Amino acid sequence: MVDETLDPVANRRVPFIVTALKSFLLLRESWVGMIGAAIVIFWVLVAILAPLLAPFDPLATLAPLQKPGAVGPDGAIFWLGTDQIGRDILSRIIYGCRTVLIYAPLATLCAYTVGILMGLTAGYKGGVWDEVLSRTSDIILSFPVLVLYVIIIATIGASGTNIIIAITFASAPGIMRIVRGLTLDLRNRDYVAAAQTRGEPTWRILLVEILPNARGPLIVDACLRLGYVTITIGVLGFLGLGLPPPDPDWGSMIADTRQFALVFPHMSLFPSIAISSLVLGLNLLADGLREISLRD
Secondary structure, eight states: OOOOOEETTTTEEOOHHHHHHHHHHGGGGOHHHHHHHHHHHHHHHHHHTHHHHOSSOTTOOOOTTOOTTEEOTTSOEETTOBOTTOOBHHHHHHHHHHHHHHHHHHHHHHHHHHHHHHHHHHHHHOHHHHHHHHHHHHHHHTSOHHHHHHHHHHHHOSSHHHHHHHHHHHHHHHHHHHHHHHHHHHTTSHHHHHHHHTTOOHHHIIIIIIGGGGHHHHHHHHHHHHHHHHHHHHHHHHTTOSSOTTSOOHHHHHHHHGGGTTTOTHHHHHHHHHHHHHHHHHHHHHHHHHHHHHHO
16 A cells, blocks of 8 residues: 655655554554554563563473473472473573564564665666566575575574575565565656656665655565564474574474474473464554555
């Protein structure tokens, strides 16, 4: 949805970050978005307060294979049980939340930075720029995304930085296609022609005149894509391509305990619920933002 709202005070277009924040403030108009925001805020607070909330050191070996609610030798309660090594599952989920909420937003931000720059350039410049960037994106998008992740990380190694690089490489072309389509429409608007007449540089036209008016679809897509990235990080951890052990990682927690799932299902169940709840919150947040954008 293209938005041409002007700042009535300064008589100029509202910066992209400011309009994004205003969209989040309008979430009170959507109960779906409010629920999604509440879930996301809950996990953000859990990540921030992890040292205070976690009852044990997530790497400490305590009592192996304890069921939820079991009492340890020293009287401590394992609210979600322990894994096969004896590590407290609740503590590992709490600290694992930090991993997700650090690398997922960073990877999404990097992917959007690259994708937006590519899309703005292809849509506004056209010609050879458009052909080269579009064909490059088509080639990358032709690969199954999971296979692409596995190839990249298996080649350059498993680490937080390499996960961000892999997600950026695989996700930026899809973002580029969205931004390119919006730019092709917006570049013919009167305010862009006026900026060209004033002799404004290309970068200013792209970032000040075009990008803020493409914010609606991009904000919604960013929330959805953040959910996809969260799942991706979990899948990579499950495949052994996430963060190197022993760092808590929801995906690796599921992988490490899957062989005990029939007898001790809680070891895989609780990390799965954590991933699902965060992704659900991001999807509901995206739905709420979409509802608000359609009302404008």
